[in-house]
Amino acid sequence: MSNVILITGTRKGIGKELAQYYLKNSWNVIGCSRGETTISDKSYQHYQFDVSDEKSVIKIVREVSRKFGKIDVLLNNAGIASMNHLLLTPIDKAKDIFNTNFFGSFLLMREVGKIMTKKKNGRIVNFTTVAVPLNLDGEAIYAASKAAVESLTKISAKELAPYGITVNAVGPSPVKTDLIKVVPKDKISDLVSKQAIKRLGEFNDVVNVINFFIDKNSNFITGQIIYLGGISG
Amino acid sequence: MKGKIEKLIINALVDYNEELENPAYGNPDEKTRLYSSEGGMDSIALVGFIADLEERLAVEFNKDIILADERAMSQKRSPFLSVQLLANYIENLLLESEE
Ligand SMILES: NC(=O)c1ccc[n+]([C@@H]2O[C@H](COP(=O)([O-])OP(=O)(O)OC[C@H]3O[C@@H](n4cnc5c(N)ncnc54)[C@H](OP(=O)(O)O)[C@@H]3O)[C@@H](O)[C@H]2O)c1
Numbered sequence: 001m002s003n004v005i006l007i008t009g010t011r012k013g014i015g016k017e018l019a020q021y022y023l024k025n026s027w028n029v030i031g032c033s034r035g036e037t038t039i040s041d042k043s044y045q046h047y048q049f050d051v052s053d054e055k056s057v058i059k060i061v062r063e064v065s066r067k068f069g070k071i072d073v074l075l076n077n078a079g080i081a082s083m084n085h086l087l088l089t090p091i092d093k094a095k096d097i098f099n100t101n102f103f104g105s106f107l108l109m110r111e112v113g114k115i116m117t118k119k120k121n122g123r124i125v126n127f128t129t130v131a132v133p134l135n136l137d138g139e140a141i142y143a144a145s146k147a148a149v150e151s152l153t154k155i156s157a158k159e160l161a162p163y164g165i166t167v168n169a170v171g172p173s174p175v176k177t178d179l180i181k182v183v184p185k186d187k188i189s190d191l192v193s194k195q196a197i198k199r200l201g202e203f204n205d206v207v208n209v210i211n212f213f214i215d216k217n218s219n220f221i222t223g224q225i226i227y228l229g230g231i232s233g
Numbered sequence: 234m235k236g237k238i239e240k241l242i243i244n245a246l247v248d249y250n251e252e253l254e255n256p257a258y259g260n261p262d263e264k265t266r267l268y269s270s271e272g273g274m275d276s277i278a279l280v281g282f283i284a285d286l287e288e289r290l291a292v293e294f295n296k297d298i299i300l301a302d303e304r305a306m307s308q309k310r311s312p313f314l315s316v317q318l319l320a321n322y323i324e325n326l327l328l329e330s331e332e
Contacts, residue, residue, distance in 0.1 A: 055297070058297045058299070059297055062288065062291055062297060065288070066292075113284075114284035114287065114288070115284075117280070117281050117284050118281070118284065118285060162277045163277075163280075163281065
């Protein structure tokens with residue numbers, strides 16, 4: 001049976017490209033988003049739910065597990081961002097960001113981890129950002145939520161290692177998607193100039209790191225954060 | 234219902250023990266110790282067992298139950314000590330979820 005990959009946030013952006021990429025490579029792809037699907041393919045199944053909703057996460061992960069008998073890979077791609085000065089950040093916005101970025105990743109790791117445990121095999125890749133190591137001003141809440149994801153990645157790597165599950169994270173530098181549409185141009189070029197390799201990230205740069213993490217030969221690679229563009233932690 | 238739950242736990246334990254090979258689980262009954270310093274599972278084994286049990290409960294009772302909830306973690310007497318205590322705990326969770 002072909003491999004099963006669960007990718008969150010597949011309606012648009014990097015998540016959608018990832019889903020299409022793995023479909024092309026003959027994987028069974030399970031995707032999700034709050035909005036309706038934009039992908040149609042016989043090997044693709046979409047679930048419409050919010051990753052921070054515990055009940056939905058439990059229900060859907062169990063459904064997928066019953067249907068396919070396994071989940072080989074989880075990509076916690078769903079994420080939201082917001083550029084805001086700390087003094088002008090509403091609490092609800094801050095909670096939204098943590099709900100999706102941190103609690104969403106946590107819930108999926110917890111429930112998919114239970115399925116992977118039984119197979120003594122699994123690969124989890126979380127999403128962080130170069131805003132964490134760069135301590136970008138204007139992104140305090142977003143970066144803090146991703147810093148939390150990084151801790152979650154490193155510690156759960158230890159806790160899940162006995163079950164044959166690896167947990168790593170990829171930290172993209174700016175990639176052209178809706179996520180950074182609202183960020184002013186000069187902010188982006190300022191950010192790119194801080195990279196060792198000064199260009200925008202491409203989808204292929206992201207998938208390259210993910211493919212390394214999920215490769216079956218990468219069973220000795222866990223708890224690692226890889227940033228794009230030559231930013232180091 | 235309690236008997237049914239105990240049976241489910243015991244069956245899960247027998248299957249799980251094919252991997253654990255713990256002599257204490259050779260012939261388990263309701264008194265069998267689960268997470269315990271006296272010959273039971275260690276925490277790594279317990280986590281795997283709970284994951285397995287949650288799925289069996291979901292199939293049997295058609296309910297998505299989380300065993301390691303806040304109450305289970307904060308109870309003085311952990312429900313994960315023995316088959317019997319765990320069965321009591323699960324029965325309560327199932328009854329509550331019906332309300
Ligand atoms: N683009 C970049 O420059 C960049 C840089 C660093 C890190 N990243 C990270 O890369 C990941 C993908 O970003 P992107 O640029 O592709 O963003 P995007 O274009 O805004 O897409 C985000 C995706 O996540 C889904 N989503 C958002 N909140 C969700 C929720 N609560 N539940 C379920 N699905 C949800 C969205 O669909 P719905 O709206 O329908 O829910 C959408 O499909 C994020 O984790 C982001 O932090 C991106």
